[in-house]
Each structure stands twice: as C-alpha cells, then as structure tokens.
Amino acid sequence: MSLTILVFAKQVPDTANITGQAMKEDGTVNRGALPAIFNPEDLNALEMALQMRERFGGKVVVCTMGPPNATAILRRALYMGADETILVTDRRFAGADTLATSYTLACAARKYGTFDIVICGRQAIDGDTAQVGPQLAEKLGLPQITYVEDVLEAGEKTITARCQIEGGYEIVKAPLPLTMTVVASANVPRPLGAKRLAAFKKAKTRSELIATHGGRDYEDANALAAEEETMRRKGLWIHEWNADDLNAEPNRIGMAGSPTKVKQIESVVLVGGEYKDIPPTDEAIRGLVHELIEDHILS
Amino acid sequence: MSKSTIGNVWVYIEQDEGKIADVSLELLAKGRELAAELGVKTEGVVLGGGVGAEVIQTLHEHGAENVFVADHPGLKYFTAVPYAKVIVGLVKQHRPNIFAFGATPVGRSLAPRIASELQAGLTADCTSLRIDEFEDRTTKQVMKNKLMQIRPAFGGNIIATIVNSWQDPQMVTVREGVMAMGTPEPGRKGKVTKVDVELAPEDLAVSILERFKEESSLNLKGAQIIVAGGYGVGSAENFKLISELAETVGGAVAASRAAVDAGWIDHDHQVGQTGVTVRPRLYIACGISGSVQHRAGMAESAKIICINNDANAPMFSIADYGIVGDLHAVIPKMIKAYKARV
Numbered sequence: 001m002s003l004t005i006l007v008f009a010k011q012v013p014d015t016a017n018i019t020g021q022a023m024k025e026d027g028t029v030n031r032g033a034l035p036a037i038f039n040p041e042d043l044n045a046l047e048m049a050l051q052m053r054e055r056f057g058g059k060v061v062v063c064t065m066g067p068p069n070a071t072a073i074l075r076r077a078l079y080m081g082a083d084e085t086i087l088v089t090d091r092r093f094a095g096a097d098t099l100a101t102s103y104t105l106a107c108a109a110r111k112y113g114t115f116d117i118v119i120c121g122r123q124a125i126d127g128d129t130a131q132v133g134p135q136l137a138e139k140l141g142l143p144q145i146t147y148v149e150d151v152l153e154a155g156e157k158t159i160t161a162r163c164q165i166e167g168g169y170e171i172v173k174a175p176l177p178l179t180m181t182v183v184a185s186a187n188v189p190r191p192l193g194a195k196r197l198a199a200f201k202k203a204k205t206r207s208e209l210i211a212t213h214g215g216r217d218y219e220d221a222n223a224l225a226a227e228e229e230t231m232r233r234k235g236l237w238i239h240e241w242n243a244d245d246l247n248a249e250p251n252r253i254g255m256a257g258s259p260t261k262v263k264q265i266e267s268v269v270l271v272g273g274e275y276k277d278i279p280p281t282d283e284a285i286r287g288l289v290h291e292l293i294e295d296h297i298l299s
Numbered sequence: 300m301s302k303s304t305i306g307n308v309w310v311y312i313e314q315d316e317g318k319i320a321d322v323s324l325e326l327l328a329k330g331r332e333l334a335a336e337l338g339v340k341t342e343g344v345v346l347g348g349g350v351g352a353e354v355i356q357t358l359h360e361h362g363a364e365n366v367f368v369a370d371h372p373g374l375k376y377f378t379a380v381p382y383a384k385v386i387v388g389l390v391k392q393h394r395p396n397i398f399a400f401g402a403t404p405v406g407r408s409l410a411p412r413i414a415s416e417l418q419a420g421l422t423a424d425c426t427s428l429r430i431d432e433f434e435d436r437t438t439k440q441v442m443k444n445k446l447m448q449i450r451p452a453f454g455g456n457i458i459a460t461i462v463n464s465w466q467d468p469q470m471v472t473v474r475e476g477v478m479a480m481g482t483p484e485p486g487r488k489g490k491v492t493k494v495d496v497e498l499a500p501e502d503l504a505v506s507i508l509e510r511f512k513e514e515s516s517l518n519l520k521g522a523q524i525i526v527a528g529g530y531g532v533g534s535a536e537n538f539k540l541i542s543e544l545a546e547t548v549g550g551a552v553a554a555s556r557a558a559v560d561a562g563w564i565d566h567d568h569q570v571g572q573t574g575v576t577v578r579p580r581l582y583i584a585c586g587i588s589g590s591v592q593h594r595a596g597m598a599e600s601a602k603i604i605c606i607n608n609d610a611n612a613p614m615f616s617i618a619d620y621g622i623v624g625d626l627h628a629v630i631p632k633m634i635k636a637y638k639a640r641v
Contacts, residue, residue: 015453102415126453128573129423130407134379135415143505144379146408160508166404168512172378174505255437259420259465263433263447266458275605275615280624282632288604288620289636297581297602298524298548298637 001156003058004115005049008105008136009042009077011070012126038073041121043189045182048151049119050081050190056154058116059083063108065093065101071205074238078200079192083235086112087205090242095255098127102135104253107246109140117159118179122147130181137179145174146181204231205240305444306396306467308334310363311386311409312345313401314354315376315512321475321520322401324361328481329428329473331362333397336430337444340364344389346382348375359489362481366489371496373503376510377405381502383412389494390417395468397446399428402472414470420463421470422448424572426477426595433462445469451572451591458591476520476576476596517551517567523580524550527570527597530557531586531607531626538563540630541585547634553577555587571596585626589614606630 013034049060062077063086064070074085088108096104109118118140123130130146137144147164152171154160160173164183209227210218218224231237243253251257278284292298308330313320323343330341343363345354350370358366369385390398390413400406402424414421427449434441446469448461463469519525526548528541538558545552553575554568570577572592582600587593589605589612597603598617605618606626615621622629 013453097420098411099415099418099420127423129411129421131411131414131421131423134408134411137379138383138412138415144408144412145505146379147404164404165510165512167515168510170376170507170511171509172505172507178505259418259463260422260448260461261433261435261464262459263462264460265452266460275618275621278620278622280622280629280632282636285622285629285632286636286639288622289633289640292581292602293640 001056001058001154003052003056003117003154005052005058005060005117005119006109006112006115007042007046007049007060007062007077007082008118008120008132009046009062009064009073010039010121010124010126011036011064011066011073012039012124013037015125036069036072038076039121039124039126041123041182041184043121044184044186045119045121046077046080046082047187047189048148048182049117051187052117052151052154053081061086061112061115063088063105063112065089065096065104065108068205068207071203071208071238075200075203076192078203078235079197080190081193081196084239085203086239086241088241088246090253092243092250093254095258096253097258097260098129098131098135099259100253100255100257102132102139103257104243104246104248105132105136106139107248108241109136111241111246116176118142118177120179120181122181122183133179133181140179143174143178144180145172145178148180148182149186199234200236202231203236203238205238207240208238305337305339306394307340307342307365308337309342309344309395309398309468311398311400311406312343312354312358312363312366313403313405314345314347314350317351317354319354319357320401320403321480322403322406322473324357325475325478325480326399326401326473327358327361327363329478330397330399331481333428333430333446337396339396342367342395344386345369346371346374346377346385348372355489355491357483360483360485360487364489365492367492367494369494369496371498373498374496376507377409378503378505378507379408379412380505381498382409383416384498384502385494385496386413387416390468398468398470400470400472402474406472410470410472417468418465419468419470420461420465421472422450422461422463423472425450425471425473426572428471428473428478433464435464446471451595474572474574474576476578515567519551519553519568519570519575519577522551522577524548524583525553525570525577525579525581525597525600526550526583526585527553527555527587528558528564528585529555529587529593530561531588531609532558532563533586533627535563537627540627544583544585544630544634547637548581550579550581550583555590555593557588584614584618585630587614588612589617 065088120133310326334341342365346369400410433445452459526545
C-alpha cells in the first residue's frame with residue numbers, strides 16, 4: 001500500500017510570545033518584531049503524516065501558502081522527514097480570508113494531482129478560526145473528519161480514526177480520499193534529524209536559486225534548468241507556484257476573493273485601573289480575607 | 300413588498316440525544332435582540348434522528364419563532380457532509396440574513412463547510428455582535444443594517460470589527476457563555492417547519508463505529524468562586540497550590556491558555572476567548588498576565604483579585620484587589636488566613 005499524504009501548513013507570528021516590541025508606539029502591531037514559526041498544530045499534522053508513511057508506506061508532501069520567506073517552514077518539514085515541498089506564493093494572494101485561502105489551497109492540491117489524504121492542523125495560532133480545514137474539504141469535494149487524535153487503521157479505501165468530541169471521543173470510519181484536521185494531543189512532533197538538516201538546508205525555490213546568482217537579472221535558462229534538475233534529483237527542489245500556475249480565478253483569491261472585510265481595528269489600550277493594593281504580607285492578606293468574608297464574597 | 304426584504308436571523312441548534320447545547324439557547328437570546336432591531340424573525344435549525352417535541356418546545360420558549368426540523372436516521376449524530384448538505388439546501392431556499400453557530404467542535408466543523416459551499420463570509424469566536432452600517436472602502440458602497448462581528452485578533456493585541464461584504468448569510472460562531480441566556484417563557488408557542496431530507500449513500504460515507512461521551516464533572520460556568528493559574532505558576536507540580544486554594548475557599552480551578560498549552564492542566568479548565576466564559580462572584584487570577592483573550596472570558600466577574608510579581612501585568616487594570624508578589628508565597632498566606640478566619 002502506498003498513501004500520498006498532502007499536509008497543509010502555515011507560517012505564523014509567534015503570538016504566544018508577544019513582547020513589548022511587538023506593539024508600535026501608535027498601538028498597532030509590529031509584525032516585523034514577531035518571530036515567525038511553524039504553526040504548532042500543523043507540526044502535529046506533519047508528524048501524523050510521517051507516522052502514517054512509516055506504518056502504511058507512501059509519501060508526505062508539505063504545502064504552504066505565504067510570503068517567499070515561508071520556505072523556512074518547508075525546510076523544517078524536510079528536516080523532519082517530508083519527501084516533497086510546495087510554496088504557494090503571489091502578491092495577489094495577500095489579504096485572503098479563510099474562504100480565499102481554502103480556494104487557493106484547493107487549487108494547489110488539484111495542481112499536485114492525485115492524493116489519498118489531506119491533513120491540516122486543527123487551527124492556526126494567529127487566527128484560531130479552525131475554518132480552513134473544513135473549507136478545503138468542501139472545496140475539494142471530500143468528506144472530512146476533524147479533531148483527529150489518532151489514526152487506528154488505514155487501508156486502500158478507508159481509514160479508521162479516533163476524533164475528539166465534546167466530553168469524549170468517537171471512532172469513525174471514512175472513505176479515502178478525505179481531509180482531516182489534527183489536534184495537538186495527537187502526538188509529539190519529532191525533533192529535526194541532524195543528517196537531514198545538513199542535507200536539506202540547501203533546499204530552494206526557483207526564486208531563491210536565482211537570488212544566489214545575484215538576483216532577478218540572472219537569465220541563463222540552460223544553467224538554471226541544469227541546476228534545477230540536479231536539485232530535484234537530490235530532493236532539494238521546493239516547488240514555487242503562483243496564481244497563474246494554479247489557474248486560480250482572480251476574483252476568488254486574496255482580498256478580492258474574501259467576503260469578510262475588516263471595518264475597524266482597535267488596539268487594546270488598558271487604562272490604569274484603580275485597584276486596592278494589598279502588600280504581600282501576612283497581615284495585609286489576613287485583612288483582605290476578612291474583608292471578603294465580611295462582604296459575603298467568601299463564606 | 301419587494302424581494303429586497305432582508306432575511307431572518309437563524310441559529311444552528313446543537314443537540315445530542317435530546318440535550319440542547321447551552322450555547323444554542325444563548326444564541327437564540329442574542330438572535331432575538333438582533334432580529335428585533337432588524338424587524339425580522341428568529342428561527343432555529345435543528346437536525347437529528349428523532350428530534351423530540353420537548354426540544355422544539357424549549358426552543359420556542361427561548362425565543363425561536365419558527366424551528367426548522369430535519370429528522371432522518373442518517374442525522375442522528377453529527378457528521379459534516381450530510382449536515383452541511385441539508386443546511387445548505389435550507390439556506391438557499393429561505394435566505395437568512397444572519398446565521399449563528401456555537402463555537403463547539405461540531406459548530407467549528409460544520410459552519411466552515413457550509414460557508415465554503417455558499418461562498419459566505421464566516422467569522423470565528425465573536426465576542427460581541429451588533430447592527431451598524433458599513434462602507435466598503437474599495438467600492439465606496441454603503442451597506443445599512445450589517446452585522447458587526449467583533450473579536451480579538453492577533454494574539455489579543457487588537458480588537459477587530461469584521462463585516463461580511465458579500466451576499467447573505469452573514470455567518471458567525473460564538474463561544475459558549477459569551478452571550479447571556481435569556482429567561483424562557485413557559486408555554487410560548489411557535490411554528491415548526493419540517494424539512495424534507497434526502498440523503499444519498501455517499502453522503503453517509505463517514506460512519507461512527509463507537510462513541511464515548513460523559514458529562515464533565517467540572518462546572519466552571521456555574522462556579523461562584525474561581526481560582527485560576529497562568530504561566531506564572533511555573534509547573535504542573537505548582538498547580539497543586541492553585542487547587543489547594545480553590546479547595547480551601549470552595550472554588551473551582553481554572554487556567555489561562557498559556558498554562559493549558561504548557562500541559563500543566565487540562566483544556567476543560569481554560570477560561571478565555573478559546574475556552575469557557577465565566578462570571579463568578581470572585582475570580583482569583585494567579586500568575587496570569589491578562590491577555591485580551593483571557594480577560595474576554597472573565598472580565599464580568601463581580602470581584603477580581605490579581606496576584607502577580609509583575610506590577611505591569613494587564614490583569615491589574617481590571618482587578619479590584621492587586622497583590623504584587625510571588626504567588627508561591629502569597630497563596631499559602633491566603634490559605635492560612637482563610638483557615639484561621641474564625
């Protein structure tokens with residue numbers, strides 16, 4: 001048996017570690033000051049894909065939509081064990097909401113060709129919407145299972161998995177191909193392999209390869225083709241697809257393809273609140289507890 | 300009347316073996332408010348296999364003027380494809396203006412699939428909803444009576460107001476506890492609209508082999524006193540101190556997302572935008588810096604005590620009492636003081 005597994009991942013600002021520099025003086029977000037990371041639950045999705053490849057055979061393809069430097073997470077996927085990576089990048093994709101994003105990713109999946117399973121992390125930490133997985137399933141016309149914790153079995157035509165539900169779990173059997181979303185409790189993503197790190201740190205997209213030759217004026221097509229061929233053979237080639245490569249309809253991508261519009265952004269300004277300052281001494285804390293009891297807040 | 304009349308406000312009613320999710324009833328209350336402002340009706344949409352009359356009665360009493368009931372053996376438990384198919388059909392037929400879902404695992408799996416097929420905008424985890432006008436900056440078109448979908452974003456550093464600028468429905472999800480549940484009116488009557496359900500075998504391709512579910516013994520929403528720990532607690536081991544204080548004062552244990560993500564405590568205990576929303580008599584925040592998301596889930600507490608060694612923690616700004624100090628020293632003092640109270 002051989003499963004082709006597409007993992008969709010996102011590079012996100014590390015919102016869990018927002019520091020003072022992350023906000024500009026005018027109260028807006030300074031994106032540049034936030035480290036960009038591999039979205040945590042997408043690492044769980046990748047780990048699940050790698051484990052399935054180990055158990056059932058096949059290959060793992062990781063795709064991300066993002067700016068050119070999102071290749072960082074694709075290289076990380078290669079260090080962990082991915083077989084093939086795809087960067088979907090184009091200025092025309094900018095400003096996409098989840099509907100436009102899922103359309104774009106569906107175009108990428110179709111361009112890739114045939115596959116058995118699409119795996120996404122449940123949600124990304126910068127938006128927490130959990131919408132792209134189910135929307136991608138619908139766009140691809142596939143069944144979906146969400147909140148997957150474990151894959152129990154996979155056959156040629158079906159998969160059996162355990163999924164979280166509110167207050168418990170379900171064991172579900174679903175036909176292939178399908179789309180699933182994975183939760184953080186599913187597994188512990190493996191560390192980067194040292195050998196793979198050495199081998200794949202040279203992995204590049206065409207744009208990155210051209211940049212090593214001094215930038216966009218480099219036009220030696222034959223030399224490029226030869227280099228590309230060598231890199232492909234070594235598994236170092238990161239596919240780079242733009243809106244034209246995907247045959248994407250212009251009015252369904254980026255801002256134009258996004259029904260949700262941001263009307264207003266307010267930075268959160270905290271007004272210095274008036275609170276009663278209790279020193280951390282035995283006496284003061286005793287006083288506080290007594291006050292709360294007298295006010296019937298504690299009994 | 301012209302066809303430009305706006306559609307009704309719909310609430311997806313999540314029920315499991317006859318038990319209606321609280322969030323669905325909370326959304327009916329909010330839906331009524333929005334519908335009154337728009338001059339339209341509030342309607343519920345319930346799917347299941349054997350939906351009982353008492354479920355429908357409860358929905359009427361909580362403000363649904365009409366309930367669409369899709370009853371079919373294949374809809375007994377939630378699976379995405381048949382549920383989405385039935386609801387998409389209903390939306391195309393009746394054209395609701397607003398469609399709200401609880402942000403439960405079911406709502407978060409179902410609403411996006413429906414939105415994708417309808418090409419409708421969907422905003423997750425709204426903390427506030429209201430009606431206002433919206434000017435599309437690109438087209439300069441002014442739209443009246445649009446739903447303002449308000450939610451914290453970008454790690455809680457900003458509050459965004461989002462609008463669906465395409466055609467209806469305007470779809471949102473809302474967490475349990477964010478909207479207040481209304482008081483039911485016993486005996487209130489309403490309409491019931493039976494939905495014809497036609498499902499093909501391929502719609503039912505995902506089957507549930509086994510199902511385990513238990514009522515959580517934890518009732519954070521109902522707790523009058525809550526002791527909550529954050530990243531400042533430092534370890535799973537140290538969380539015992541939080542439990543000890545909670546036990547001493549007869550409260551429930553809660554946590555911030557940072558503590559849950561660190562693996563020190565189960566997600567059931569998480570308070571905040573992506574957790575539970577609570578309104579206790581007393582909330583003791585220990586080592587919680589107080590992100591917008593966390594505050595969204597507890598700011599309505601009657602009294603708030605903040606314990607943190609960082610005097611600049613945002614949590615102090617909403618606290619009634621602040622103790623700047625090491626929680627590992629402060630909490631034992633509180634326990635001691637409470638035990639010696641008489």
